[in-house]
Amino acid sequence: SAVISQKPSRDICQRGTSLTIQCQVDSQVTMMFWYRQQPGQSLTLIATANQGSEATYESGFVIDKFPISRPNLTFSTLTVSNMSPEDSSIYLCSVVGITEAFFGQGTRLTVV
Amino acid sequence: GQNIDQPTEMTATEGAIVQINCTYQTSGFNGLFWYQQHAGEAPTFLSYNVLDGLEEKGRFSSFLSRSKGYSYLLLKELQMKDSASYLCAVRAPGTGTASKLTFGTGTRLQVTL
Numbered sequence: 301s302a303v304i305s306q307k308p309s310r311d312i313c314q315r316g317t318s319l320t321i322q323c324q325v326d327s328q329v330t331m332m333f334w335y336r337q338q339p340g341q342s343l344t345l346i347a348t349a350n351q352g353s354e355a356t357y358e359s360g361f362v363i364d365k366f367p368i369s370r371p372n373l374t375f376s377t378l379t380v381s382n383m384s385p386e387d388s389s390i391y392l393c394s395v396v397g398i399t400e401a402f403f404g405q406g407t408r409l410t411v412v
Numbered sequence: 413g414q415n416i417d418q419p420t421e422m423t424a425t426e427g428a429i430v431q432i433n434c435t436y437q438t439s440g441f442n443g444l445f446w447y448q449q450h451a452g453e454a455p456t457f458l459s460y461n462v463l464d465g466l467e468e469k470g471r472f473s474s475f476l477s478r479s480k481g482y483s484y485l486l487l488k489e490l491q492m493k494d495s496a497s498y499l500c501a502v503r504a505p506g507t508g509t510a511s512k513l514t515f516g517t518g519t520r521l522q523v524t525l
Contacts, residue, residue: 331512333512333513335515341518342497342499342515342516342517342518343455343499343501343515344515345512345513345514345515348512392454392455394513396503396511396512396513399443399460399462400445400457400460401445401447401457401501401513402457403454403455404454405453405454406453406454408452
């Protein structure tokens with residue numbers, strides 16, 4: 301199993317600013333995954349964070365908007381840049397085991 | 413591409429049985445997960461199927477047919493606390509922690525008295 305500590309749990313931000321979300325895993329993992337969950341929607345994968353190389357982004361998501369860092373095998377950050385109200389969502393980090401995927405507690409972001 | 417469909421909403425009565433379906437068309441398959449998510453909380457793991465058949469875990473069971481691209485989650489003896497969203501997710505081919513999940517549209521279940 302894996303335990304993921306994610307912070308902040310929530311934030312209210314002004315449009316045009318940036319927010320960095322952190323995730324710390326209690327074990328070393330090859331890849332960490334970042335998801336967005338818009339209000340009333342399911343989870344959408346933003347990108348896969350690889351240690352030692354650039355993140356791999358899904359269609360519709362770009363590095364300039366969602367820069368990711370992965371400095372070691374237990375830690376990753378996602379930055380939501382130049383925020384607009386449309387970025388108001390829950391952001392979740394995740395790691396995948398053999399028979400289960402584990403999630404951080406989520407970051408509820410509201411952009412005003 | 414990836415296409416994973418679930419009914420948007422379902423309503424069932426306390427004590428009853430409900431079946432939540434998930435159909436998928438994906439480029440590759442390496443297992444299917446079911447998660448429960450209460451409003452404002454992170455998803456909670458319920459079950460994992462990689463081979464055809466039924467996996468039972470207490471009041472929850474999950475079924476998989478790979479040839480049909482179909483899974484269902486069966487909830488028995490429904491309780492009010494089962495009111496939540498239920499998400500199925502397909503894992504892409506890969507090994508261990510290197511395979512990403514694609515989530516279905518999610519089903520909001522409302523349990524009534």
